Amino acid sequence: MKIRYKGMDTEIARKYWQGGLDDDGNRVEVAISSGDGVPCRHCLRGVAAGEKYLTLAHRPFPIKGAYSEMGPIFLHQSPCEPFPPSASPPTMFAKRDQYLMRAYDANHRILYGSGGPVGTQDLSKRASELLAQEGPAYVHLRSIGYNCFLCRIEREESPGAPDGANASLRATLPKNLCENDGGEGNGNHR
Ligand SMILES: [Zn+2]
Numbered sequence: 330m331k332i333r334y335k336g337m338d339t340e341i342a343r344k345y346w347q348g349g350l351d352d353d354g355n356r357v358e359v360a361i362s363s364g365d366g367v368p369c370r371h372c373l374r375g376v377a378a379g380e381k382y383l384t385l386a387h388r389p390f391p392i393k394g395a396y397s398e399m400g401p402i403f404l405h406q407s408p409c410e411p412f413p414p415s416a417s418p419p420t421m422f423a424k425r426d427q428y429l430m431r432a433y434d435a436n437h438r439i440l441y442g443s444g445g446p447v448g449t450q451d452l453s454k455r456a457s458e459l460l461a462q463e464g465p466a467y468v469h470l471r472s473i474g475y476n477c478f479l480c481r482i483e484r485e486e487s488p489g490a491p492d493g494a495n496a497s498l499r500a501t502l503p504k505n506l507c508e509n510d511g512g513e514g515n516g517n518h519r
Contacts, residue, residue, distance in 0.1 A: 330461040331338040331485035332453060334419060334470075336412030337389075337404070342371040346408050351385035352399050367390055369405045373419035381406035387463040389469065389478045396438045397438070400477055416485070418452050420497035422470075429473050430455055432465035440464050446473055453460060 351357055364378025376382040383404045390397040411417060422428065432443035432451070443465060447455045452470065459465045460483070470480040 330457045331457050332460055332482050333414040333416055333485050334412070335476075335481045335483060335500060336353070336371040337387075337402075337421075339371065339411050342404055342411075345404055346406075350387070350493055352388040353386035355386065358385060367403050368421055368479060369409060370402045370478070370480065371411060372409040374409070375420060375421050375424075375459065376403060376405055383447045385391055387478065389481065390433075390437045392437055394437060396433070399477075402478060412480075416453070419480070422452065422479075424451055425449060425473070427473050428452065428479070429471040429476060430459070430466050430468055431471070432459045434464055435466040437466075443468075450490050452482075454489075460484050 345351070345357055345407050351462040359381055362378055362380050362382050364375070367382050368374070369376050369382065370387070385402060386399050387402040387406070388397055388399040427446045427448050430445065431445075432440040434440055441452040443459055456468045456470075459468055466483075467481045467487070470479045470482060472476060472479060
């Protein structure tokens with residue numbers, strides 16, 4: 330089964346860059362990266378030391394529901410290049426030994442039996458195994474220690490379905506709501 334790792338849709342990231350509220354209705358936080366442990370979900374690279382980043386609550390599902398968990402994510406504060414969908418994991422994932430993987434069905438519900446820790450070397454193999462089955466529609470990769478959503482893995486031929494709720498709602502929000510919010514001296518919120 331051919332798979333692809335996929336970062337956050339640029340359309341969704343752009344709304345945060347333009348000052349849109351997060352999925353919990355709050356203004357996003359701005360902080361300065363220490364250079365470690367700040368993975369941007371759009372470019373799927375670490376935010377370098379000294380660069381600003383956003384912290385916000387994100388629901389990485391196209392619907393709301395019992396299984397559509399919302400949680401904290403980081404993004405570069407300034408627009409970054411999208412991660413090109415790739416059959417190989419983003420290189421930043423090599424920094425950790427293992428990740429939490431879970432499969433979801435087409436109704437965005439967890440497929441029980443699919444979840445568990447996976448060694449970094451085996452990420453693609455395990456995702457391939459899951460997506461070769463009929464039930465899973467896509468797989469989530471999350472941090473092992475904090476359960477933070479990192480990226481989605483899907484079949485290579487999957488249509489480009491939206492990966493976040495409220496995309497249309499956020500499009501209507503006023504821009505620059507969080508301009509000058511936080512910034513220098515705000516420290517890291519991790
Ligand atoms: Zn980025």
